Amino acid sequence: MLIALITVAWASLVAVLITISAFILPLAHGIETRLLASLTRLGLSLILFAVWLVWLFELALYASLKLSRGRRSE
Amino acid sequence: MSAPEMIALALLSFLLSLLLSRIIAEKIRSPRFMGLDVHKPDRPSIPKVGGIAFTAGYSLAMLVHWMLVGGTTELVLLVSPLAAAAIGFLEDLRELNPILKPLLLLLPGVPIILLSAYNPYPFIPLIGGIRITLIYPLLVLAAYTVVANAVNSVDVLNGSLALSVLPVLLLLAGISWLEGALSPMLACLILSAALLGFLRYNWYPAKIFSGNVGSNLVAAVITTVAITARVEVVALVALLPHILNEFLIIVSMGGLKSGKSLTARPIRVVSGMIVSSQRIDDPITFVRLITSQRPMGEAAVSKSMALLSAYSSALALLTYLLGEVTLSWAR
Numbered sequence: 001m002l003i004a005l006i007t008v009a010w011a012s013l014v015a016v017l018i019t020i021s022a023f024i025l026p027l028a029h030g031i032e033t034r035l036l037a038s039l040t041r042l043g044l045s046l047i048l049f050a051v052w053l054v055w056l057f058e059l060a061l062y063a064s065l066k067l068s069r070g071r072r073s074e
Numbered sequence: 075m076s077a078p079e080m081i082a083l084a085l086l087s088f089l090l091s092l093l094l095s096r097i098i099a100e101k102i103r104s105p106r107f108m109g110l111d112v113h114k115p116d117r118p119s120i121p122k123v124g125g126i127a128f129t130a131g132y133s134l135a136m137l138v139h140w141m142l143v144g145g146t147t148e149l150v151l152l153v154s155p156l157a158a159a160a161i162g163f164l165e166d167l168r169e170l171n172p173i174l175k176p177l178l179l180l181l182p183g184v185p186i187i188l189l190s191a192y193n194p195y196p197f198i199p200l201i202g203g204i205r206i207t208l209i210y211p212l213l214v215l216a217a218y219t220v221v222a223n224a225v226n227s228v229d230v231l232n233g234s235l236a237l238s239v240l241p242v243l244l245l246l247a248g249i250s251w252l253e254g255a256l257s258p259m260l261a262c263l264i265l266s267a268a269l270l271g272f273l274r275y276n277w278y279p280a281k282i283f284s285g286n287v288g289s290n291l292v293a294a295v296i297t298t299v300a301i302t303a304r305v306e307v308v309a310l311v312a313l314l315p316h317i318l319n320e321f322l323i324i325v326s327m328g329g330l331k332s333g334k335s336l337t338a339r340p341i342r343v344v345s346g347m348i349v350s351s352q353r354i355d356d357p358i359t360f361v362r363l364i365t366s367q368r369p370m371g372e373a374a375v376s377k378s379m380a381l382l383s384a385y386s387s388a389l390a391l392l393t394y395l396l397g398e399v400t401l402s403w404a405r
Contacts, residue, residue: 002382
């Protein structure tokens with residue numbers, strides 16, 4: 001179960017990096033002002049990382065509850 | 075530095091760590107340096123500053139290396155981990171405020187910034203090189219406190235610290251070598267050797283604990299290597315079990331709190347076996363998750379943590395290779 005948790009955590013981190021690379025960076029290139037473009041990149045990237053952290057916690061909570069229930073039913 | 079000289083330094087580190095671990099296990103009996111092994115039925119009191127042994131082994135070998143080679147990278151690989159270990163020793167002597175501790179752990183990053191031993195253009199796999207000249211020094215400071223707390227969070231069972239960081243150190247040694255960063259590579263090998271010497275007395279049933287002095291040193295070495303060898307994201311992936319564990323503890327406890335002030339425990343010990351808590355509100359930790367399906371012995375849980383660490387290190391290698399793919403695309 002924990003191997004799956006780490007795999008999903010890693011795969012979602014790679015997904016975050018791909019999203020930043022494929023969508024956020026090209027999107028910010030379209031913005032004229034350099035400072036605004038940098039702030040947009042930074043802001044969107046940080047939001048994505050925050051979403052990733054929340055996702056990790058929910059995943060671990062789910063794993064913890066599922067394992068506990070499995071043991072109780074034995 | 076030649077290969078025989080590197081082997082000699084690693085051997086020096088191993089032997090000194092082994093010798094000091096034995097001395098600490100046999101000689102130290104002062105109550106302020108003792109801690110209870112709460113996972114044993116008779117709860118024996120054993121020395122909790124065993125980390126001094128591998129701190130001394132690592133520091134002496136790195137000092138010799140710096141005297142032979144010189145250089146800024148070599149200096150920060152010695153000074154930053156020593157600063158972190160000193161803060162850990164302070165915490166071993168007296169309980170630090172849970173808010174003050176992360177702030178103190180910003181200090182080991184200061185030598186890196188003052189000596190400009192960093193490159194503010196980190197390479198992110200799948201994205202490429204990014205320029206973060208203003209934010210990078212702040213990230214350097216924050217990295218030490220995050221990694222120190224993360225590594226400290228897995229130092230809960232006999233042998234768990236050494237076993238869970240050895241795969242990370244060996245991976246970072248290999249990748250540093252591939253990147254041509256020989257001093258960071260040597261630092262990883264020297265610390266691995268020192269940890270093996272310490273593990274002889276920390277393996278189940280332990281005769282010494284590492285203490286915060288040891289876990290802080292390990293964390294600071296990993297962080298300094300990641301920064302100086304420019305493998306930040308690879309190190310982040312390799313440390314996923316440690317970081318996830320700390321993150322889960324903080325979120326499930328509702329913020330930074332001292333473990334000693336909490337009544338809720340993630341696990342119980344029944345007849346020498348570790349049993350996970352059934353209460354939803356208790357802190358979520360990796361040990362609790364590992365033992366969720368069935369009660370396990372302490373040594374078996376430590377081995378499971380090492381396995382998880384080895385797995386995340388393999389993912390970190392994959393991440394490094396993804397970075398190489400990105401580089402070839404960029405070319």
